[in-house]
Amino acid sequence: MDITVLGKGCSRCESTIHRIEREATVLGVPVQITKITDEVEIIKNGVMTTPAVMIGGKIVHSGGIPSIESVQSWLKK
Numbered sequence: 001m002d003i004t005v006l007g008k009g010c011s012r013c014e015s016t017i018h019r020i021e022r023e024a025t026v027l028g029v030p031v032q033i034t035k036i037t038d039e040v041e042i043i044k045n046g047v048m049t050t051p052a053v054m055i056g057g058k059i060v061h062s063g064g065i066p067s068i069e070s071v072q073s074w075l076k077k
Contacts, residue, residue: 001029001075006036007050015065016051023071031075 003020007013017033024031036042042050049063055074 001031001055002034003031003074004034004036004054006042006045006047006052006054008039008042009035009037010050012065013051016053019065019068020053020071020075023068024075027072027075029075 001024005013005017005020007016013035017035020031020033036045042052045052045054045059047059047062051065052062053060053066053074060074061070
């Protein structure tokens with residue numbers, strides 16, 4: 001599963017990446033995480049608050065660290 005995390009590299013962005021990686025490991029789902037840190041690219045994707053998570057070209061989360069339940073629901077689809 002390809003997942004993109006959009007953010008400037010702050011601690012919340014890194015925590016989001018670690019949460020996704022941890023839950024993917026628990027669920028046995030292989031993930032490829034791409035980071036977008038360029039502010040112009042973040043805005044081009046329609047994101048106004050970070051961190052944001054994009055799956056399949058669609059923003060599924062924006063602003064703050066996603067809950068464990070949210071991450072699990074993305075990985076189970």
